[in-house]
Amino acid sequence: MEPLLSLKHLKKYYATQKAVDDISFDIQKGSIFGLLGPNGAGKTTLLRMITGIFYPDAGEIVLDGKSFSPSEDIQKIGYMPEERGLYKKMKIGEQAIYLAQVKGLSKKEATEKIKYWFQKFEMESWWNKKVEDLSKGMSQKLQFVITVLHEPKLIILDEPFSGLDPLNANLIKDEIHALAKRGSTIIFSTHRMEQVEEICDHIVLVNLGKKILDGTVSDIKQQYKENIFTIQTEQGVLLRDNATFSVIKMQGGKTLVKINDGYSSNDVLTYLINEKVTIMGYNELLPSLNEIFIKLVEDTHANARAFQNI
């Protein structure tokens, strides 16, 4: 299947640093795509290029089979930036209509769609209120509605759950899944790894302006697994290091082991059976994305990213 969006060798250099340095990846239609990276990795710059706010210094963006042109394709994109903003003094209904019109909807279309979404999220009573009367979570919901209102093919959400209580976060999460099912493609940028594992099909990790990881969540976990297994036994059974594995940690009836190089998980089972240990559970422990993230980013000392002259 042809990807909805593909980035080809994108580059964006600022005066003091390479914000995006030769990044390429594809995003499949209807997928929920996670764009991850530590602070200052170049995520926002990348998103701003995809939304047409910045022009790339080099490289190409292909959207829906055609080279991306900001003036024509803007309506196909819905962007919710990390730093959320609305006019504080403007009435919410008017504001939503205005922002939808700026996206290219007619006033009539905009009003109908806003009414639909406001009803869905139980926001009808907000129509004549001002944004300054809303709580942070409420304005978050409003911003989400404004982002998806014009039914964009590509929805870009930068940290969509920050400031939301679990109830509203679930509401938005369900909506993200529903939108994806209806054919929208979603780019989801965050540093909250547990959300990524839960929601995203495919992720890319950027750091220091470069792509360092690209794949589906399960593939990546397989790729970075360290052959760690949990063995559940009866209480009081003591497992010791041996040729097949070494013990990392024991707690209650659970033992965390790392299989030694050259042995498979079946070798461990054979060993345990020979030792007459009663096995009650045997699982591979895949690394969490969080661990992978920390491992990859720490190695590069990204926290200490210094300004450099180029």
Add this chain to the structure above:
Amino acid sequence: MNKIWLIIQREYTTRVKNKRFLILTFLMPLLVVGLIAASIALSMSGTEQRKVAVVDPNGFFKTALKNTSQISFSFPNNVDTNNYTKQGFTDILILPNFEADQKKDYILRSKKSMGLMLQESISNRINKAIEDRMLQKAGIQQNVLDSIHTAAQFADLKAYEDKGNSSKESSAGLAMGIGYASGLLIYITMFIYGAMVMRGVMEEKTNRIAEVIISSVKPFELMMGKIIGIGAVGLTQFIMWIVLVLGLLAVATGFIPSDVQQQVTALQQSNGQMGGQLAQASESAARIYQIQQTIQTANWPLIIFCFIFYFLGGYLFYSALFAAVGSVVNEDPQDAQSLMFPITMPLIFSYIITNMVTQNPNTPIAFWASMIPFSSPMVMMARIAYGVPGTVAYWELALSMGILIGGFLFTTWLSGKIYRTGILLYGKKITWKEMIKWAFKKA
């Protein structure tokens, strides 16, 4: 184009619907009228009474020094500089033992120093009395002198301005008034609306809504939409003020008694030429007629057209710069202050030049200041009031307008580039040097 229109609409309607706009629109003319009325009332009633004891050994000045609402003169015998306060006087005026063709100073001593205006009015009277005295000594009769004085009071300087083969009455006072008022109005509105543009841009930036909108429209469209929208608000306000002032004038003329009005129309019909009509008319009718005549000396359609042109041109020129400043400011209003300085300086400087130009419209400074777009909106208005093509040649006006159009195209282009970078940049304090670098950096 369609999107710019949406932005203009939003900027316009949210501001015009705002209560503050309505209050400012209706209160401002009332405030101005009230201020003028209050200052007149204050100057009429608020001053203190002075009681002046006059030591006049020859008794020449008794007739010249007449009591007024503010000063009463007395001529007691036994008063001197030591005891005048004890006798209840506020000042003592000691006149010399006057002999003709001799120059002698006279002395005023006061407990509290007298205002300059009062001092001048006293010295005018005394000098006149001395002059009369000298004329009398030269053999002119008192009654001849009196008739000369009364006749001289009616005469007025009528200045005419030659235009080809026709000449037209001109009024320097009116020209000065128009020039000053329109210069001041443009100066004030430049500040009000320029700052409004700047605050609007800052609001969008600090609210972070700029990023949402810029993902839908070009930064330049957002900036221009805001500038045009707020400019339209300013124009609306001016139109409402003009309507309001005309309305107030109509109401005011309603208070003029009908017989006076009839006399004024009679004067208008006779073109004010027949001495008989003017003499017959009451003093107030004559004054109204004269005011009308003076007002008619100005070329109002041209002045109003130029005013709107220079208001819009100057507004576009300066508001683009204000927008650029707004786009680089972060939350700290102090940054805005220091960044605004290079913009407010030429504005204030132009205002000072305008004040000079209202009195001397033809100096080289006046000419150059009316060409440079930083000052031309104010300075040119001050010069235009003196007459086109009399004081300002047509080519000068055309050149000044052309430069202003070029100027605002340049500032909007420049600011557009600064704005585009600045509006999305957070946290960093920006200097003018960096802004200039962005402006001239290639796209």
